[in-house]
Amino acid sequence: MITGERMAAVDENAAALGVTQKQLMESSGNAVARAVRDAAEPDSSVAIVAGRGNNGGDAFVAARFLESYDCTTILLGRPSAIGTEIARENWDALENTDADVRTVTDSSAFEHPDADVVVDAMLGTGISGDLREPEATAARAINDSDATVIAVDVPSGFDADAGTGSDPGGRDALADNGVEADRVVTFHDEKPGLEELSADITVADIGIPAAAERYAGPGDLRVARPDGRTGRAFVIGGGPYTGAPALAAQAALRSGMELSFVSAPDAVAGEIQSYAEDLIVQPYDGDRLVPEQVDGLVETAERHDDVVILGPGLGTADETLEAARQFLESYTGPAVIDADALGVVPDLETEATLVCTPNRRELARMGGPETDDLEAAADELEEFAADLGHVVLAKGVDDVATDGERTRICRAGTPGMAVGGTGDLLAGIVAGLLEHAGPLEAATAGAYVNGRAGEIRAERMGQGFLASDLLEEVPVVLWSENDEGE
Numbered sequence: 001m002i003t004g005e006r007m008a009a010v011d012e013n014a015a016a017l018g019v020t021q022k023q024l025m026e027s028s029g030n031a032v033a034r035a036v037r038d039a040a041e042p043d044s045s046v047a048i049v050a051g052r053g054n055n056g057g058d059a060f061v062a063a064r065f066l067e068s069y070d071c072t073t074i075l076l077g078r079p080s081a082i083g084t085e086i087a088r089e090n091w092d093a094l095e096n097t098d099a100d101v102r103t104v105t106d107s108s109a110f111e112h113p114d115a116d117v118v119v120d121a122m123l124g125t126g127i128s129g130d131l132r133e134p135e136a137t138a139a140r141a142i143n144d145s146d147a148t149v150i151a152v153d154v155p156s157g158f159d160a161d162a163g164t165g166s167d168p169g170g171r172d173a174l175a176d177n178g179v180e181a182d183r184v185v186t187f188h189d190e191k192p193g194l195e196e197l198s199a200d201i202t203v204a205d206i207g208i209p210a211a212a213e214r215y216a217g218p219g220d221l222r223v224a225r226p227d228g229r230t231g232r233a234f235v236i237g238g239g240p241y242t243g244a245p246a247l248a249a250q251a252a253l254r255s256g257m258e259l260s261f262v263s264a265p266d267a268v269a270g271e272i273q274s275y276a277e278d279l280i281v282q283p284y285d286g287d288r289l290v291p292e293q294v295d296g297l298v299e300t301a302e303r304h305d306d307v308v309i310l311g312p313g314l315g316t317a318d319e320t321l322e323a324a325r326q327f328l329e330s331y332t333g334p335a336v337i338d339a340d341a342l343g344v345v346p347d348l349e350t351e352a353t354l355v356c357t358p359n360r361r362e363l364a365r366m367g368g369p370e371t372d373d374l375e376a377a378a379d380e381l382e383e384f385a386a387d388l389g390h391v392v393l394a395k396g397v398d399d400v401a402t403d404g405e406r407t408r409i410c411r412a413g414t415p416g417m418a419v420g421g422t423g424d425l426l427a428g429i430v431a432g433l434l435e436h437a438g439p440l441e442a443a444t445a446g447a448y449v450n451g452r453a454g455e456i457r458a459e460r461m462g463q464g465f466l467a468s469d470l471l472e473e474v475p476v477v478l479w480s481e482n483d484e485g486e
């Protein structure tokens, strides 16, 4: 089962791996043609009703594979209105053949498709709302005909996001004026809600490599990327160390947060502030975190809907770890847990949404797998996260993000990132993304951004860069890289 948003991300990852969307469209169209051949006698007539998006593009490809049939392709709208380059290229290619192609620009000119088989390629996953004209009239005509109706990807009018919780009105997945299909050829994986229709569903393999789902790529980044600045990061850290909380707090700002607060003992608050004027340091009495501070910290974080980063530079004093535990027992919002605070997560009762970011040593101490090869231990890690009940982003040469059911591996990065502080940076990036994205999505994209930032810096500086050097690459990766195709 795959959602529309995830499908788009996987598509983009596939393109980055060298499998272009146009190649996928060729496979999709081929699969549709196969379904038509299964449903139609050799002397049957076929009508393809195509929209102006990529769903229509799939059908232009299918038409090329159906030359031996009495096949007519009807484009709803002008060719100049075809919305994507790859669909237009396939339209042009079809027009160069002997195929029977027509355009209908006015819904009143749409005639009852007099064919044995109708291919519904008006709208796919790009739909929003009920069908508008001319698609609405065409759908009525298709539903009134006796033809076998084969839908491309989804029946036009079907919106996998409706009725699945993201639509507060609880609208049915298939619009009232949508196409009633006999068969559906859907691509790559089942779509939520499709099996509730009475149609026969075929899932066609269109050649998306498994790596596009397994390894973090630009598609994962797009899903988690903030589209502006909002939110507050609240770093609870510092005491024995001062650099770590400052780095994490700056990384959150570089990842789209509006404000970054650091709550720190007054013995070190001035030092933390002195690293960066962009931070707002809120001191409390003493030289380390103790349980007396917990109520105030929870109150602040909850009141402002902060994304918390708990751990950087806190140290391992018993009282400090007890305070970290008490904080998480009352806090109910999102938080990234790093460094020494990770030790309190096993056996913890919390309503908070956590992303835990252990390195090899911290992971072993939490009871996770002891290994240098996280990818090889991915199944074990998934089980560990399932038992823990929280998202784990395990840091190594390759990073592994898992929520206990889904696991993604991030291979981005460079040997120079073994330098101290890159983990603090990662915690801040994940927090910035957690403001908008789900915890697994934020963890996966965060690892990818951190890794890409290292790769970009290494091109200029070799492996001698510092974690603080990577700060300014973070927004470059988040907002400037991979922007083509927008």
Ligand SMILES: NC(=O)C1=CN([C@@H]2O[C@H](COP(=O)(O)OP(=O)(O)OC[C@H]3O[C@@H](n4cnc5c(N)ncnc54)[C@H](O)[C@@H]3O)[C@@H](O)[C@H]2O)[C@H](O)CC1
Pocket (backbone or CB within 6 Å): 007, 008, 011, 021, 024, 025, 026, 028, 051, 052, 053, 054, 055, 056, 058, 083, 084, 122, 123, 124, 125, 126, 127, 128, 129, 130, 131, 132, 133, 135, 152, 153, 154, 187, 188
């Ligand atoms: N890996 C893949 O998933 C692949 C999928 N392919 C096919 O591409 C479509 C999705 O294509 P897309 O261009 O994003 O969207 P559509 O064709 O569904 O529609 C685009 C177009 O429609 C207009 N529109 C939106 N809502 C309505 C409405 N209610 N009434 C009328 N018109 C509407 C809007 O203007 C949109 O721009 C996917 O389903 C697959 O079939 C590719 O083959 C590549 C691989």
Ligand SMILES: [K+]
Pocket (backbone or CB within 6 Å): 055, 120, 121, 122, 123, 124, 151, 152, 153, 154, 155, 156
């Ligand atoms: K369709």
